[in-house]
Amino acid sequence: MPEFLDLHGRTSKALRAAADAGMRRHGLHLGQNLLLAALWERDGRTPGEIAAALDVTTPTVVKMATRMATAGLLTRARDERDQRLVRLWLTDAGRALREPVEAERRLLEERVTAGLTPDERRRLLSALAEVHRATAALLAEQV
């Protein structure tokens, strides 16, 4: 069992659980904060645009949007000029979550990296970026 893959996997699972717990405090499910973030940055985006921004497939965004619309976080509306497009718009409830959710996220980042020196943190980010680059290249090559 390769050690990097194993350790990364376990860390990933733990971070996921911690992020989930944090978001749950604001009534969100894991991942919904990312969709909201895309709309906080620019409201009225289409599912396809958001999917590309989050590096996720369109059906994933569609499903999440359906649940989040039910939860009153956003609304769906077809684009006036191009009826193929759908645009997602934040509700007041969706907008109101921005500050608390972003703060929660920053707090989590701080806490999990608190044990690293600034230099270690910098090296971690750079090494992780390299792994990400290599992995993306690997995926691209085996089309």
Add this chain to the structure above:
Amino acid sequence: MPEFLDLHGRTSKALRAAADAGMRRHGLHLGQNLLLAALWERDGRTPGEIAAALDVTTPTVVKMATRMATAGLLTRARDERDQRLVRLWLTDAGRALREPVEAERRLLEERVTAGLTPDERRRLLSALAEVHRATAALLAEQV
């Protein structure tokens, strides 16, 4: 958007996709290799034991085991002495995957970390371990 969480999330997603592609070559779905690994190490374990080893809940193992039994990778059998227990046993097909799957896994690890010097790799592992430790502590404290 905190940079470590963001980068880690993206790397995680890329690694997941790459691992999935690798396992698919052997007819496995992502994660099934981990369940198999638990049985390769010691055959005849129970769902609960495996769940603990993989740091996953029991229902997750039960579902995976059901699919993998259908796929002919393992069989279910109740323990003779304690009828509450179920033991999972590898089939020949499940055993035969060990070498190729472990090789695939090692190859992936090598390729994604190929761009790092031994020192960088060592520091990455140590930093990741620290993040994992801090995250686990965070989760434990908010019971």
Add this chain to the structure above:
DNA sequence: CGGAAGTCGATAGACGGCTAATGTCTTCAG
């Protein structure tokens, strides 16, 4: 202008993951 090709979102269905509820078998205390 009208049909073919292209662009989107929505749906279907599979998988891994979780929590909560169910059911069955052991164990243990009275």
Add this chain to the structure above:
DNA sequence: CTGAAGACATTAGCCGTCTATCGACTTCCG
């Protein structure tokens, strides 16, 4: 020895994610 408590696996149902398919709307070319 019998009933309550405990230990397991399983089922149900939700969420995020993917691929494959469908359906509706635009666009563009002959």
